[in-house]
Every structure is written in structure tokens, then in C-alpha cells.
Amino acid sequence: xxxxxxxxxxxxxxxxxxxxxxxxxxxxxxxxxxxxxxxxxxxxxxxxxxxxxxxxxxxxxxxxxxxxxxxxxxxxxxxxxxxxxxxxxxxxxxxxxxxxxxxxxxxxxxxxxxxxxxxxxxxxxxxxxxxxxxxxxxxxxxxxxxxxxxxxxxxxxxxxxxxxxxxxxxxxxxxxxxxxxxxxxxxxxxxxxxxxxxxxxxxxxxxxxxxxxxxxxxxxxxxxxxxxxxxxxxxxxxxxxxxxxxxxxxxxxxxxxxxxxxxxxxxxxxxxxxxxxxxxxxxxxxxxxxxxxxxxxxxxxxxxxxxxxxxxxxxxxxxxxxxxxxxxxxxxxxxxxxxxxxxxxxxxxxxxxxxxxxxxxxxxxxxxxxxxxxxxxxxxxxxxxxxxxxxxxxxxxxxxxxxxxxxxxxxxxxxxxxxxxxxxxxxxxxxxxxxxxxxxxxxxxxxxxxxxxxx
Amino acid sequence: xxxxxxxxxxxxxxxxxxxxxxxxxxxxxxxxxxxxxxxxxxxxxxxxxxxxxxxxxxxxxxxxxxxxxxxxxxxxxxxxxxxxxxxxxxxxxxxxxxxxxxxxxxxxxxxxxxxxxxxxxxxxxxxxxxxxxxxxxxxxxxxxxxxxxxxxxxxxxxxxxxxxxxxxxxxxxxxxx
Numbered sequence: 001x002x003x004x005x006x007x008x009x010x011x012x013x014x015x016x017x018x019x020x021x022x023x024x025x026x027x028x029x030x031x032x033x034x035x036x037x038x039x040x041x042x043x044x045x046x047x048x049x050x051x052x053x054x055x056x057x058x059x060x061x062x063x064x065x066x067x068x069x070x071x072x073x074x075x076x077x078x079x080x081x082x083x084x085x086x087x088x089x090x091x092x093x094x095x096x097x098x099x100x101x102x103x104x105x106x107x108x109x110x111x112x113x114x115x116x117x118x119x120x121x122x123x124x125x126x127x128x129x130x131x132x133x134x135x136x137x138x139x140x141x142x143x144x145x146x147x148x149x150x151x152x153x154x155x156x157x158x159x160x161x162x163x164x165x166x167x168x169x170x171x172x173x174x175x176x177x178x179x180x181x182x183x184x185x186x187x188x189x190x191x192x193x194x195x196x197x198x199x200x201x202x203x204x205x206x207x208x209x210x211x212x213x214x215x216x217x218x219x220x221x222x223x224x225x226x227x228x229x230x231x232x233x234x235x236x237x238x239x240x241x242x243x244x245x246x247x248x249x250x251x252x253x254x255x256x257x258x259x260x261x262x263x264x265x266x267x268x269x270x271x272x273x274x275x276x277x278x279x280x281x282x283x284x285x286x287x288x289x290x291x292x293x294x295x296x297x298x299x300x301x302x303x304x305x306x307x308x309x310x311x312x313x314x315x316x317x318x319x320x321x322x323x324x325x326x327x328x329x330x331x332x333x334x335x336x337x338x339x340x341x342x343x344x345x346x347x348x349x350x351x352x353x354x355x356x357x358x359x360x361x362x363x364x365x366x367x368x369x370x371x372x373x374x375x376x377x378x379x380x381x382x383x384x385x386x387x388x389x390x391x392x393x394x395x396x397x398x399x400x401x402x403x404x405x406x407x408x409x410x411x412x413x414x415x416x417x418x419x420x421x422x423x424x425x426x427x428x429x430x431x432x433x434x435x436x437x438x439x440x441x442x443x444x445x446x447x448x449x450x451x452x453x454x455x
Numbered sequence: 456x457x458x459x460x461x462x463x464x465x466x467x468x469x470x471x472x473x474x475x476x477x478x479x480x481x482x483x484x485x486x487x488x489x490x491x492x493x494x495x496x497x498x499x500x501x502x503x504x505x506x507x508x509x510x511x512x513x514x515x516x517x518x519x520x521x522x523x524x525x526x527x528x529x530x531x532x533x534x535x536x537x538x539x540x541x542x543x544x545x546x547x548x549x550x551x552x553x554x555x556x557x558x559x560x561x562x563x564x565x566x567x568x569x570x571x572x573x574x575x576x577x578x579x580x581x582x583x584x585x586x587x588x589x590x591x592x593x594x595x596x597x598x599x600x601x602x603x604x605x606x607x608x609x610x611x612x613x614x615x616x617x618x619x620x621x622x623x624x625x626x627x628x629x630x631x632x
Contacts, residue, residue: 017592151530153539155549167556171563178567186590206580209589211488213574218493219506220570224563231559238552441492
């Protein structure tokens with residue numbers, strides 16, 4: 001218990017139960033401010049741009065992208081892996097840290113889980129449009145058909161992927177909704193009779209705060225956390241198998257699953273911080289997302305960032321030491337070939353920048369941490385780009401070597417996915433409680449009691 | 456015949472816990488406790504049994520895994536075997552990932568489904584709140600009259616001694632189902 005005594009309270013400023021409800025519900029009940037509208041206008045424009053690009057691509061064909069027969073995966077799959085990775089931090093916070101009894105998570109878990117859902121939505125777009133004929137997207141799932149029935153190939157990592165992502169989305173959404181039920185009831189009971197009250201009455205399922213239900217609810221929450229923990233590890237493991245089970249040098253590596261999972265949590269944690277640093281300011285939730293959160297999450301970024309750095313070194317060393325000429329070439333080509341700029345962007349953003357967080361002064365500076373998280377977001381996007389494009393563009397046969405350059409349509413699609421992500425997040429901030437009130441209330445006395453006891 | 460009940464409303468977790476302990480010592484019948492959040496350790500104070508939802512989770516998960524494994528083997532090896540890169544028709548190790556995913560899916564949805572069913576929660580259900588502030592900052596303890604020895608005055612005094620901000624007398628028909 002020593003760490004708890006030494007730690008500052010989870011919620012600053014000795015809030016009462018009513019104050020928690022008021023603070024969290026207030027942003028939902030007043031009209032959105034100018035900042036919100038400005039952000040929404042930007043995000044929604046980006047979303048529209050992306051929708052236009054995707055419509056054009058679907059109407060015209062994959063030829064609108066810069067792919068060729070050598071580089072068959074590039075921007076699309078990079079974006080897919082990037083977004084899936086972003087989602088993983090939400091599940092880490094909501095499930096894994098719950099199992100580890102990390103109570104600070106209560107301040108950020110609702111928003112992080114929402115972020116997971118939106119990131120998985122963004123991710124899901126890319127394999128779908130990459131198919132070229134997205135209206136046949138359901139072919140990836142087995143269903144009785146008039147061709148035999150002809151079934152899907154269950155040995156294919158791409159089929160595993162479809163199941164993993166769908167399950168991940170459904171379970172994350174369920175987990176999120178279960179966590180929301182008591183808070184939806186709180187909003188319902190505050191609302192004046194009208195449409196708002198009706199909607200929240202439907203959503204809150206008739207929750208009345210009975211402890212018998214609370215007791216079962218706790219069990220359900222624990223079980224879902226226990227299920228989501230191996231699930232989240234399995235999802236990025238399976239994503240890494242999309243690459244690792246192939247025989248492409250640079251992809252065919254056993255290190256991929258842990259390397260991808262650590263990278264996913266690294267990038268996701270950076271994205272959670274990016275969003276929360278803005279959200280706490282804009283929504284006036286400084287007491288709930290405080291220095292303590294900044295500190296712990298920065299430390300998680302250093303840890304996972306260092307694991308990622310170690311993975312870069314390991315795969316480079318293994319490739320050179322392994323004696324496979326193709327493998328050796330791919331890695332030398334990564335660091336010194338035409339895409340060296342991307343490789344070194346990745347290394348400096350992912351390995352070097354996060355090391356600044358070792359310093360407490362930097363770790364406790366909201367602006368600096370915000371800047372570092374942006375670097376990490378950029379670096380992790382480049383990591384996937386480097387893995388995918390540099391492994392493909394110079395393959396076994398020099399005659400088929402090619403380069404890759406994204407077209408404006410691909411860039412617009414990437415911008416569009418950010419538009420979807422931020423639009424969804426901004427709407428979420430407006431219509432649902434951003435902080436898990438029922439959880440925060442349970443830990444309100446945490447730290448505060450100890451503080452008094454040790455005074 | 457409707458039962459006579461006493462509802463103690465509290466503004467603080469520790470008062471609620473104190474009142475429950477006292478009520479249990481006096482062997483009063485506690486119908487239900489209401490709280491805005493899951494009060495830590497209250498299950499032990501109330502002597503509640505561990506929920507058997509974990510069993511539902513296990514069964515649903517096992518069912519999902521078994522069904523999916525059977526389905527994969529049936530489609531790939533029996534119904535229409537397709538030679539993929541010379542791999543065996545029943546490629547068991549390659550079937551593990553999807554089996555795992557479907558297991559998690561069944562276990563998760565099964566557990567939540569069972570929870571909603573057993574707690575009688577469903578979309579659109581009108582909540583019967585025992586106190587309008589129960590989802591905000593109020594705790595409540597509902598005690599029921601069991602026999603003629605039930606002394607309203609003494610129970611009321613007990614609740615008030617433990618910091619009840621309000622004690623309401625009511626009849627059981629008003630109790631939420």
C-alpha cells in the first residue's frame with residue numbers, strides 16, 4: 001500500500017459526489033462553445049474529404065492509388081495497422097490496468113475506450129476499400145451460399161484478421177456500454193422530461209442502483225476485463241501474422257507479435273494523451289485528469305517505446321547475423337535505401353523522442369508531453385509504412401523492383417480517417433459522460449483519506 | 456398483504472456501511488441497498504454470495520470454442536476440402552486463432568446477456584427509483600418488517616443514529632420488481 005500513501009489523490013480538489021456528477025455532466029448539458037464548433041468544422045471537413053476520396057476510389061478502382069505489382073500494400077494497410085494500434089491503448093487502460101488494480105485509470109478509461117471504438121472503425125475502412133470491390137466484403141465470413149457451399153480458407157491470416165477485428169470491435173463496444181449503464185442512468189435522472197430523458201431512459205436499461213445488481217455488475221466487469229486482456233493481445237498478434245506468415249524478407253520474423261503489441265500500446269497511449277490533454281482543458285476536467293495521469297502515462301510511453309526500440313535493434317541484428325542475404329539486404333535497404341528518410345523519421349520519433357520523458361520536469365509539462373505524443377503518433381505511422389513498403393519495393397528479383405508514391409486520393413483517404421476519428425470523438429464528448437462517474441465516485445476518497453491520516 | 460418497510464437514506468458511504476452492520480447485528484431483514492456506485496467491500500458486509508456469472512462465462516466460452524472448432528474442421532476437412540498449399544485438410548494449429556476469437560465473443564456476449572436477463576435490465580424499462588438522487592449522491596437501505604417484534608421507532612432510531620439524512624416509511628408494493 002506504500003505507493004498509494006505516497007501518491008497524490010486520484011481526483012484533485014476534494015470533490016463531493018454531487019460535484020463529480022455536475023462536473024462531468026455540465027459539458028453535455030450546455031450548448032457547445034466556439035472551440036468545439038471550430039474543431040468540429042475542421043474534423044467534419046476532413047471526414048467529407050475522405051468520403052469524397054473513397055467514393056472516387058470505389059467508383060474508379062484501385063488504380064487511383066499509387067500501388068503497383070511490386071508494392072501491393074502501402075498506404076491502405078499502413079493506415080489499417082496504425083488505427084488498430086491506436087485502439088489498443090483503450091483496451092489496455094480499460095481491461096489490463098483494471099486487472100492490475102491501477103485505480104488512476106478511472107479518470108481516462110471512458111474516453112480511451114471510446115477512442116478504441118473509433119480507431120477500430122477507422123481501421124476497418126482500409127481493408128474493406130483495399131478489396132477493390134467492398135460490396136463483396138462479406139465474402140470474408142463463412143455463410144451458406146449457392147457455390148457449393150464454398151467455405152472460406154480458415155488457414156489464412158487474413159481470415160483470422162477479419163474475425164479478430166470484428167470480435168474486438170463487438171467486445172470493446174459491449175465493454176464500453178456495460179461501463180456506461182450506471183452513468184447513463186445518472187444522466188437520465190438529471191434530465192428534464194423531454195426527448196433527452198426518453199433517449200437516456202432507453203439506453204440506461206432501467207438501472208436503479210440496487211446493490212444486488214451492482215454486485216453482479218462488478219463480476220461482469222471483471223469477466224469482460226479478463227476476456228478483453230487476451231483479446232487485445234491476440235488482435236495485434238494476428239495483425240502481425242498478416243505479415244509474419246508470409247515469406248517476404250523483413251516480414252517473416254517470429255519477433256513480430258510482441259513487437260507489434262508493444263508498438264500498438266505505445267502509439268495508442270500517445271494518442272490517448274494527445275486527446276486527453278486537449279479534452280481536459282476544453283471541457284474543464286483538470287481535476288480528474290491531473291499530473292498523476294500525465295506522469296503514469298508518460299512512464300508507460302517510455303516503457304513501450306523502449307520495447308519498440310529494442311525490437312528495432314533485435315530485428316536488425318537478427319537479419320545481419322542470420323546469414324540470409326535477402327534478409328540482410330532488406331534491412332540495409334531500410335536504413336540506407338530510397339526510404340531511409342522514413343526509417344530515420346521512425347527511429348527518431350519512436351526511440352529517441354520518448355526518452356525525454358525520463359526527466360520529471362518534462363514529464364510534468366503538459367505542453368512538452370503533448371508535443372512528444374504528436375511525435376510518437378507520427379513515428380508509429382511511419383513504422384508501419386517502413387515495415388510494409390521497404391520490405392516490398394525491392395524484392396527477390398531486381399527486375400521487378402519498383403518505388404511507391406502515394407497519390408492525392410490516398411492522402412485524402414488518410415486525412416478522412418482522421419476526420420472520422422475526431423468527428424466521432426467530438427460528438428462523443430458532447431453526448432455522453434466523458435468520465436466514468438460511477439467509477440470516479442468509488443475512488444474519490446482514495447488518497448484523500450491517506451493524506452489526512454498521514455498529516 | 457403488503458409489507459411495511461423503512462427506507463433509510465444516507466449521504467455518505469461510511470454511514471451506510473455502519474447502518475448495514477448494525478441492522479445485520481439486530482437481524483433485521485434488509486431487502487435491498489441502493490448506491491450510486493459499487494461500494495467497495497459491501498458484498499462482504501451484506502454477506503452476498505459470489506455471483507455465478509463466471510460459470511455462465513465459462514460455459515458460453517467453451518460452447519463458442521467447441522462450435523467454431525467443429526465448424527472449421529467440418530468446412531475445411533469434410534464438407535468441401537480444398538487443397539491450400541498442400542496443407543492438411545484438418546489444419547488444427549491454423550484453426551486456433553479464430554477458435555479463440557469466437558470463444559471470447561461467445562463468452563463476452565453470453566455473460567452480458569445473462570447479466571441483463573438476471574438483473575431484469577432491458578432497453579426502455581422504466582426505472583423505479585427508490586430515491587431520485589440514488590444515481591447521483593444518495594445511498595439507501597431498505598428494511599422490511601418481518602414479525603410483530605419489529606419496532607418501527609427503534610429501527611428508525613438506529614438508522615438516524617448512523618447518520619440517515621431521511622427515514623421514510625412505506626409499503627412493499629412500491630418496491631421495484
